[in-house]
Amino acid sequence: MKILKISILALGTGFCGLAQADVIGVKADASYWFYDGKAQVQPKLNTSSLANQTGVDNLLLNPYAGLSAPEEKLDRKGSAQISLAFEHPIPLIPNAKIRYVNLKSQTEKEIAGQPVYDLNIDHTDFLLYYEILDNIVDADVGLGATKLNGDIKTLNLSKIDIDKTIPVIYGSAGVKLPFTGLSAKAELLYSNFNDTKITDAQAELQYNFIDNLLVDVGLKAGYRILDVKFDDYKSNNVKNDLKFDFKGPYIGIxxxx
Structure with missing residues (x-):
């Protein structure tokens, strides 16, 4: 009899948990990222013969060819970043998430009135992931692709077009403080593939000021670090080693x- 009572109680608890679980969920967030960072464009030594040649738009293919390029600090800038995730209870089929931010900045240092480097890059993540924990502690793991599209100008004389899609691994972990509306979360994207290395990490605190069965709405604040390195990146038949990083706090909803 005791075993039967325990079994019924466990079954009832399971059904209650199922009733409260999300059948289909949509998560959206928008935030503003205040970032600075560094950038470097290092021409390959074997391109020195291209130092005075021009490419598209009559821009020099490699004004620093054969020289040691500096790593320069970027101005503090800001940009909106958004993400949208779709989650469902269907077994084996992963959840999906997309993240986007436009990275636009230039170096603090100028030569003849022109910034050493001027960057304008669209950064988009396409992610597929599974929830392995979903309670007070939650955790996700998955795979995806990061697409970088834009350009980097050097002294407004040369331009390197960026158009690259890189496979990444994805993970996130979070914890909720019951009955307070407070939670903490960390996310990481990483890739080291085919002469490209990306590390994209962020951590945040969130307070939900609306929390009910229909919708949860929260304010959040966090810090993000993005580091990108390309070895032997080829643009306009010229190879360069590229390195740029962005870091700083963000606030959002x-x-x-």
């Missing part, structure tokens, strides 16, 4: 339906 998160909505979960």
């Amino acid at each position: 998160d909505v979960h339906f």
